[in-house]
Amino acid sequence: MLFVLPAALLLLGLIAYPFCYALQLSLTAKQAGVPGQFVGLRNFFDLFRGDIFRHTLRNSLLFTAVAVVIKTVLGLGLALLLQRVVIGRRVLRGIILLPWVVPSTLSVLGWWWLFDPLYGVINMGLIKIGLIHERIPWLSDPFWAMAAVIIVNVWRGLPFFAISFLAGLVSISEELYEAAHIDGAGPAASFVCITLPLLRPVLGVIVLYSIIMTVSDFNIVYILTRGGPMHSTHLFATFAYEMGLASGDIGKGAAISLFIFPVLALVAYCQLRITRGQTR
């Protein structure tokens, strides 16, 4: 009992207390520096009435769904490729991790320069090789701005997916593939009937983790677009920052940040149930 006390204190102090305090704030009309009166669920209803919040909700769902699907597919592909590399395997696996380990602020600033309309290398490079004839308005068009933030999120998250899937792949016994080959199964059939089912527990946990981290992303959108243009890339975290910290409406800011909690809790519950069921 005593042995878990430090961890319990940390959990209480750094997770439980801030969560409960945020919950309390979301039920008040608290402004910066002023005690807030209790208003019940009014903040949540007011947010839903506002177009910017509804837009933020759509953005968050779209951003999360597209980014997680791309990371899953590409991550699996990259893991399969990494499994086959023999020469320089350790070095390559280390290099693959770089986007994930480099501090996000630094890497996203780099991407911001790459997307720059005047000096950005991406547009200059694409025009040079003849793929495009006009500069892509990466950060000034709602569609391209969402594409830009998704690209950066995928670039950052892909190594984590790849390495995690690789760990799952190497744990699958080679004998299963040999037996399938003897029975006449080709690569596609082996992948569908052996690799995917045995990788499902890892897939479940990784996708769940990524959904939670992606929907709560802040750095990428804050640095690249600040939620613009015209609120087309605002996520819960950036809108909560704008409302709560930049504007001083702390009650509403807390309500925005807590809004997705029930949804994520449900996703986590379902995902873990499916994963546990398959493990059994």
Added chain:
Amino acid sequence: MKHGSILTRQTAWAGIALMLLILGFSATPAICGSPTEITFLSQSHFVPAWEQEIRKQMETWGKQKGVTVRADFVATAEFNAKLVSEAETKTGHDIVVIKWQQPSLFKDSLADLDSVAKEIGTAHGGWLPIGQEAMVEGVWRAVPFYHQSFPAVYRTDLFREIGMSREQVHNMTWDQFLEAAKKLHAKGKPVGIAISQTDDSDNSLYALLWSFGGSTVDKTGKVVINSPQTAKAIEYVKELAKYMPREVMGWDDASNNRLMLSGQGSYTFNPPSVWATAEKDVPALKGLLDHAPVPAGPAGRFRTTTTYYLASWKFKASPLSMDLIRFLMQPENYRAQIEVAWGYNQPFGKEFTKLPIWRTNAPLNAYEPVVETLALQGWPGPPEKGPAALKAWTMHLVPVMFGKAVTGTPTPEAMRWAEEELKQLYR
């Protein structure tokens, strides 16, 4: 086994003791404070020499009083969040530089500076009307420090090439500006006004909106954005946007600077940072930039400004911090601050608007004195609606309204959207 379990208990107790020790050390300064240090917080200044001057003046004062001083300068984008966290946690700096309607927003957290502000106002020849935002419910909650307004900055050579003299540019209407924009676009040197979620965009578009007779609210604080005057302003911007780079829809505060300093832009709205940087670091543009008043519309000529005030939190106010405020605002110190900032800081004190720096330096002639009607976001609404005006600004509702119309939303729908969002803030 028994030996192993004793070690485990000892380890656990050691861990708890270490945690408490760390918590104690980090909490001690907050609990005990540092009574011989006075701290100052401000947004980063575009002219680094001003920050050095402030530090120098604070050190001079500190030596006189036997007090250590520390000045912290925070990036503009994060400054509001820093102030909110200080107000909320009731810990922070002794003196903070707040802006816009923040005296209203933080009125319950700010110390009473009534006597200090009146005393300094008298010494400075009286405060300009724009400085009155620092007075909340009849009490000065902050001392007006300086403001930085948004005139136009333009390439004199390019405007000469399209047949416009300095006098013509300084007296332009928005219609004349549109004609100039078309010619400059044809030359490959477009004008650029941000239509995006950034403060520069609010600064530019609020002035345009007012000059067409539109506004977010009326004198009583009623939301009136949905009006024929606003519709005219929107239609104008839709037309103007055809002759500006597409990227203005995603600009940040530095983008218009980059457009001008790259030599590719011909006109934008900005305080003198573009001009100052060109004079120092861009030889190709040296001597080619000038400032001009904002173009005039049917309802007049307007200019926005960012107002900065010296304030102190109630939980940090002390006689020493009041004394430092007085010291920084002493005429000789204040003059030095203006001069070292290349005239970037505009004074609230009427006596200081007569300083020669803006008259002897031709590019600054139109920066100070301000010939347009100077106004803050929320104009002409009442002072008690200041916090709502501030929120409308930080959420960039006006630029987004213009942006929606420029990108295809019908004008009535764009205005209705802005009206709904503003009504939520102005309840």
